[in-house]
Amino acid sequence: MNPIGNLNKIFESRIRLGVMSVLMVNVNEEVSFNDLKELLEVTDGNLASHLSTLEENAYIKVHKGFIGRKTNTTYSITKAGEKAFKGHLAALEAMIKFNQ
Amino acid sequence: MNPIGNLNKIFESRIRLGVMSVLMVNVNEEVSFNDLKELLEVTDGNLASHLSTLEENAYIKVHKGFIGRKTNTTYSITKAGEKAFKGHLAALEAMIKFNQ
DNA sequence: TAAAAGCACTTTGTGCATCAAAGTTATATT
DNA sequence: AATATAACTTTGATGCACAAAGTGCTTTTA
Incomplete structure (x- = not known):
């Protein structure tokens, strides 16, 4: 199996x-x-583009708010994101087990 | 820590x-x-190019032989390859543990 | 014996992704 | 007034993944 x-x-x-x-x-x-x-030690532009990829895939959610009058953006994982990520980790784990 | x-x-x-x-x-x-x-269910050209990347990095070794007069190429992992792969798996494991 | 198929590639070309750097708009600080 | 911070967007260069087609050699099949 692949x-x-x-x-x-x-x-x-x-x-x-x-x-x-x-x-x-x-x-x-x-x-x-x-x-x-x-x-993650990345440039802001780079991070922004990866975040938008994750958002497009509905794996994360964005919350745009303010602290006082200053913008404050936070991120959280969605249900779909959790599921997808856990699936990926399971696939990785299976591969690792395969190697022990 | 990153x-x-x-x-x-x-x-x-x-x-x-x-x-x-x-x-x-x-x-x-x-x-x-x-x-x-x-x-791995890949096209031969695609596989060949990835194999050559791994070879360039000295992670795998190629053995070109024959079965009768027909070419037979096989691959094996090098010591360096083992080390690098295990390191990567360890990093993944650390990340997974972080998530449980 | 000619044609088809298999092996292990290389070459070519397309399209996409990564990333850094610079620009942007708005607010905050000095 | 000048500088800095936040959270981006835009631009542009480079590189990568991948498929498809071509290659040279050998084996199998009709």
Whole structure:
């Protein structure tokens, strides 16, 4: 059986993988654009484009708010995102087990 | 700490990941070009190019031989390849654990 | 014995993705 | 008034994945 058939194309990018991982860990907290940027050590433009890919796939949700009058954008994982990410991790785990 | 800092760029391709996985499992057997092609369900040209990337990085070794007079090419993982792949799997595992 | 098929590629070409850098708009700080 | 921060968008370069077609050699089949 094809060992890579269940991997999710969207999660082949390290940055998208990292975003999902961070959002998964912090399910109950708001994670801001800047948190992600610092955690993953990426340029803001690059991060923004990966975030929009994840959003287009409905794997994450964006909350645009304010702190006072200053914009504050936070991100969270969706149900679909959780499911997709868990599926991908399961596929990776299966591959890893295969190798032990 | 950056959750994706230890991932190996070479293994972001599903096909290269699959090749390494197959070669890791079958350390003691010869794995032919055609075995890989059928296991991973890829076109031969595509497979060839990924194999050559892995070879350039010294992660796999090629054995060109014959069965009778017909060419027979097989592949195996190198020590460096094993090390790199295990490192990548460890990084993935760390990320997965982070998520449980 | 001619045609078809298999092996293991290489070449070519398209389209997409990654990424950095610079630009943008609005607010905040000094 | 000048600089900085937030959260992007735009631009542009580079590279990658992939399919398809071509290649040279051998084997099988009609």
